[in-house]
Amino acid sequence: MATVVSESVERDTRLGRAWYANPYVQAAGLFALVRVVGVAILWLLADQHNRKIIDLLTAWDGDWYLGLAEHGYADLPSNFLDAAGNHTEHTALAFFPAYPKLVDFVHTVTGIGLEPSGVIVSALAGIAAALGIYRIGARLDGRHRVGLLLVALWAGAPLAISLSMTYTEALFTALAAWALVGVLEQRWLLAGLCCAAAGLARPSASVLVAVVGIAALIAVINGRRRPWAIACMVLCPLGLIGWWSYVAGKTGNLLGWFEIQRIGWGFEFDGGQESWKFLGHVLASGSSLMETVNVLVMIGGIVLTVLAAIQRVPWPLVAYSAGIVIMVIGASGITFAKARFMIPGFTLLIPIALGLANRKLPTAVAATAGVVLLGCWLSAYALTGWKFAV
Template identity: 25%
Template sequence: MKSLDWVKSKLQNKYIFILTIFILSRIFIWLVGAVYNVFDGSDQSIWDLLFRWDSPWYKGIIVDGYMDSPQGMTGNNAANWAFFPLYPMIVKVFYMMTNIRVEILGSVISSIIILIASFVIYDYCVEIKNEKCAKIAMILLFVGPYSFYTATLYTESLYILFTILFFYFLKKDKWILAGICGGLVSATRVTGAILVFPMMIMFLRPVFERKEKFLDAVKRFFLDGKYLLSFLLVPSGIFAYMVYLYNKVGDPFAFKNIQIAWGRENSNPIDVLIGGFVTYDGKINSPFWIYLGVWAIFGIVISLYMFKKKKFEEGIFSLITIIIPMLSSLQSIPRYVMGNVLVIIFSSLFIEEHFKKSRWIVLGLLIIYNAVLLWLWFNGNPIMP
């Protein structure tokens, strides 16, 4: 009993708790991979098992740079312009320094980045709720559904890190630092530019709360240069990438226009969501699309939950980042939902508030669910990209 009490006391320490869950999460991925190899009759390394779907695109950017013209996929009509540059640039630096296999390097770097992010996420959760919420968030972050993306050659870890830093600095009234982080997010994914909306809500809060007149807020915006600069910094990442693409291929919107190669064309997000459940001729859709539709609804509900909690800055960003991919398709929507750090945080808050007596059962089921998803990822199941 004394040894058990000693373990419990140690886990009360934030850093020990986070490191413990992080290490266990990587052991978890390795164990699922080992079992998968046994049943599959293969002997793939964990690095090769994790190297799926978009990972080869990022590897191509790291090793060979951006393409001069479309030449990818079976129709030779795809190009790696769709993938934003910050993450592959970071991996490339270490690749040039070490010459370690990109598959290994990407996985290790993503894992280190998410570990760094976890400490900020933990403190953020404590500020909005308590330590219990923070610990639940750590479990969801490292071993919750789709958490294995943070161990792959994908942008999830970097996107999560700079998004949470943006909101952390914004809440601390450090506008320039928030703007810089916003710019780094927009250099990681196109949705980073949307961070101007939560920044705008934060700036106008005194007006909404009737503590300041609108005209006085306008004066404050232009007289104090930190506000204008911070707003301009947020989309700087995507603007820099657009300039690069213009010089490279003559089209600053190549990252968007090339999406047609993946069958993504703009549509009404409501129609896309309904289409996940019902086909155009009124029949029930396949389980594949229904599954994706359920995830889209979950993401929207959690975003609205943020509004209920009066976290308007978080809610507007979360809602828009879930609606944007729905402009074209439900494909990959679970990744966009659970790759949103705010969804992780407020899902943790919801579990802490509404499953007080059964939270460990809920978390256990979610971990098992993640193991199934990881297995499907290793197997190259089309539901996973």
């Protein structure tokens, strides 16, 4: 089962099948199709609100990342403000460096503007993520269909518009997916390098570091590919620890990054107190669509994690799902963005993909299309009809 995808590709090549029959090409094409639909729906809603689509795709945090790509951390203009309305010499250090560095690289090499460079980085990263997600889905029970369903559900999830924005979700998910591929296939160098790179993209890497590190430790204990597993254990935390250490040196505070997040954006781990208050308020009042969506996504994350455990999905995937859910629900700050914060948790969708794969093809396609269209519309609404950050 571990090599089912690669064996399938080799068989297709050996039989001389057309390039479009390659499962990876199909996964990339499906991801691109869903995202084109999502952006098209956003364009329609943007036109209704007299908004430019490029402004929406680079809104909120996207503007910060483009600013960092253009000016760097030290020279970022003072009009870049945190959620509290402040700008200090250390405010920008809340944002991880991998994405803006890649945007700057594409901008420098191609000569095109920063905004399209950012969209290109996200698009390419999204395709890379889709390939990793397909590989994980297809190897769960050896079925091509599961992988494609998982890709489609992820690409069309609520707030998956962030995968087409100048945000870090696509880049981080690509690195996380391939790190988990490395774990499942015991390709420890792949897992360690991807995990280290993910640590320079988003704080969600703390979950990935824990999962990859524990899996490598188990392999060391069991004596399986011990030297490479040890190398993975050394590599996997380097990016995250490196960035936190850099920020600590700049601020003179060992917990400098966490302080910047707490003061500027209200982010800190409170065990879910704020999230549960938010959940109770929304369920009692039903005050807005986006608040209700965020609550349903949080509840859904818990339910899907439990289902994955019951269905005996490989433990690294369940652990990664659980870690993402705990991080999102357990942290305070910007409750309206909880649905977006769940996007890297593509493993949460595995029980749905497995369930749909067991249905007749027309049923699976119709259900998936319905979920994708709803998710794309919610994404577009979040950027046009909702006034708060996502």
